Each structure stands twice: as C-alpha cells, then as structure tokens.
Amino acid sequence: MGDFASQNRxxxxxxxxxxxxxxxxxxxxxxxxRWHKVRHRVAEFVGGVMENV
Numbered sequence: 001m002g003d004f005a006s007q008n009r010x011x012x013x014x015x016x017x018x019x020x021x022x023x024x025x026x027x028x029x030x031x032x033x034r035w036h037k038v039r040h041r042v043a044e045f046v047g048g049v050m051e052n053v
Contacts, residue, residue, distance in 0.1 A: 015040040 009024040015036035031037040
C-alpha cells in the first residue's frame with residue numbers, strides 16, 4: 001500500500017485547476033480546501049437552476 005503514496009500522482013482541483021498531490025488511495029482529494037468545494041457546489045447548483053429556467 002505504500003507504493004501508491006510514493007508514486008506522487010497529481011490531479012487538478014475541480015474549482016481552481018491547481019495540481020493536487022494524491023497521497024490517499026481510496027478517497028482521492030478533489031479540492032484544494034473546503035471553500036473551493038463549497039464554491040464548486042454552489043456554481044453547479046446555480047448553473048443547474050439557470051439551465052432549467
């Protein structure tokens with residue numbers, strides 16, 4: 001299991017597209033911090049509402 005952490009995989013933050021190093025295997029990090037997560041969810045909600053209007 002230590003092999004995965006040593007590979008230094010990176011993904012982009014869903015909100016700001018900043019590269020994030022992945023140290024966890026089962027639940028990878030998707031956002032830089034919790035405020036980016038909130039901002040992305042609000043933007044998705046508003047976009048969905050505006051799409052249906």
